[in-house]
Amino acid sequence: MHLQLKAIAMINIFNTRKEFQGQSVVTPWDRLKRFVFDSYPIIKTPIKITDEDVLLELASKYKSEHDMAWIVFDEIEVNPSFPWQYRPSDTMAKTVIHTFPRVVKRTNRPVSWGDVQLVPTNGVSHGAIQNKLVSSFHVAEFDVFMISFHEAEADENFQKLRDRFKDAQHVKNVEGIGNAHKRVGELAKTEMVYVVDADADIVGHFSFDYIPPMSQRKNTTFVWSARNPINDLEYGYGGVKLFPKEQLLSSGHELPDYTTGAAFYQPVNDISNITRFNKDPYRTWRSAFRECVKLASSVNPNQKQEETDERLEAWCTVDNGGRFGRYCIKGALEGKAYGIANKDNTDELNKINDFEWLREQFVASMKKRITE
Numbered sequence: 001m002h003l004q005l006k007a008i009a010m011i012n013i014f015n016t017r018k019e020f021q022g023q024s025v026v027t028p029w030d031r032l033k034r035f036v037f038d039s040y041p042i043i044k045t046p047i048k049i050t051d052e053d054v055l056l057e058l059a060s061k062y063k064s065e066h067d068m069a070w071i072v073f074d075e076i077e078v079n080p081s082f083p084w085q086y087r088p089s090d091t092m093a094k095t096v097i098h099t100f101p102r103v104v105k106r107t108n109r110p111v112s113w114g115d116v117q118l119v120p121t122n123g124v125s126h127g128a129i130q131n132k133l134v135s136s137f138h139v140a141e142f143d144v145f146m147i148s149f150h151e152a153e154a155d156e157n158f159q160k161l162r163d164r165f166k167d168a169q170h171v172k173n174v175e176g177i178g179n180a181h182k183r184v185g186e187l188a189k190t191e192m193v194y195v196v197d198a199d200a201d202i203v204g205h206f207s208f209d210y211i212p213p214m215s216q217r218k219n220t221t222f223v224w225s226a227r228n229p230i231n232d233l234e235y236g237y238g239g240v241k242l243f244p245k246e247q248l249l250s251s252g253h254e255l256p257d258y259t260t261g262a263a264f265y266q267p268v269n270d271i272s273n274i275t276r277f278n279k280d281p282y283r284t285w286r287s288a289f290r291e292c293v294k295l296a297s298s299v300n301p302n303q304k305q306e307e308t309d310e311r312l313e314a315w316c317t318v319d320n321g322g323r324f325g326r327y328c329i330k331g332a333l334e335g336k337a338y339g340i341a342n343k344d345n346t347d348e349l350n351k352i353n354d355f356e357w358l359r360e361q362f363v364a365s366m367k368k369r370i371t372e
Helices: 002-012 028-037 052-062 154-164 177-187 245-250 281-297 305-317 325-341 346-353 355-366
Strands: 017-019 023-026 042-045 068-073 097-104 109-120 128-130 136-138 143-148 169-172 192-197 200-202 220-227 241-244 264-275
Touching: 042 052, 052 068, 052 109, 109 136, 143 154, 143 177, 154 169, 154 200, 169 177, 177 192, 177 241, 177 245, 192 200, 192 245, 241 245, 281 305, 281 325, 281 346, 281 355, 305 325, 325 346, 325 355, 346 355
Parallel strands: 042 068, 097 128, 097 136, 143 169, 143 192, 220 264
Antiparallel strands: 017 023, 068 109, 097 109, 192 241, 200 264, 220 241
16 A cells, blocks of 8 residues: 555656657657666657657657657557566667667568667757667458368478468368368458468478568469479469468469469579478379360469470479379470360369369379370
C-alpha cells in the first residue's frame, strides 16, 4: 500500500505534455517508467518521420532534461519486449540517430527501418546507424503447409521442415491434387499460404519470408524455382508456391496444372529446394510424364514457347547420372507424346491428376522394353 501511494504521488508531480499536432507524447505513466527504468522520453507521431531536421526538432524539446529521445510511429505495434531502457554505450553513439528494424518474425529478417528511432536532443546529428534491436514485427507472415500423398519420406521431410519452421503444418493423403490444395485453404489462417511438396528438400537460405505487394495478395500465385536432380533444370517444377487462400478454396481444380493455370502466375527468381522426385521407378516416371504432358500441351498460358521447348528437350534427353534417370527419360518421352496427342482435349489432359490412371499407364509402359 505504501508503495502504491508513493507511485501515485510520483505520477501527480509530473504534468502531461502535448507535442506534435496535439498528440499526447509523455504521459504520467511514461514519466513513471522513466523514473523507474531510467529510460528516455517517448514521442509518438501520427506519421513515420524520415526527415532528419524534423526528428531533431522534435527531440530538441527535451534538451534540458535528456541527451536523447525516442520517436515512435504511433500506428505500429511495438515489440512487447523492446528495451526502452536502452542507452548508447559511448558518447559518440549519442551523437547519431539510431533506427530500429521491423522484422519478419519467422526469420528476423529486417524489412524496414525507422518505426522506432532514438534521436539526439541537442539539435545536431552526425549521421544515422541501424541498430539490431527489434522494434516491431512485420504482419505479413503466411502459413506453411506440406502436401503429401503416401510418399514414404513424407513424415521425415515434414519433420525436417518443422525443425526449421516450427509453425509448418501437414496435409496428408487427401485424394486428388485439387482436393488436397482445397484442404490447405480450409485450414489456413492467413490470406496467402505457402505450399511445399513432400519431395521438396528445402535449401538452407530459403526462409518463407517473402513479402508480396498488397495489390497481388488476392490474385497472384508466386512460384520459386527448384533444381531437378536428374537433368539439372532450374525452374518452377517442384518449387515452393505461395497461393492466395481464396484460390485454394475456389478455383483451378479443373485445370491440368493447378499452379500455372492461375489467372496471375509470377515466378520468383530464387531456388527454394531440390525436388527429389526420383525415389523409385514409378514416381520418377510419373513425375516426368506429368510435367512433359503439361509442357508439350502448353497448358501454361503464361509460358514462353522457346523456353518451354528447351525444358521439354532437357527432360527427354538429359540424364546426369541421377538415380532412376532412364525412367525419367522414358516418362518424359511418353508424356510428350501424350501431351501433343491431346493438346486440345482438357478431359484427357486432366487424367494426369488421377494417380490410379497414372499407375495403370506406368504398368503398361513397363511392359515395353526400357532402353538402357
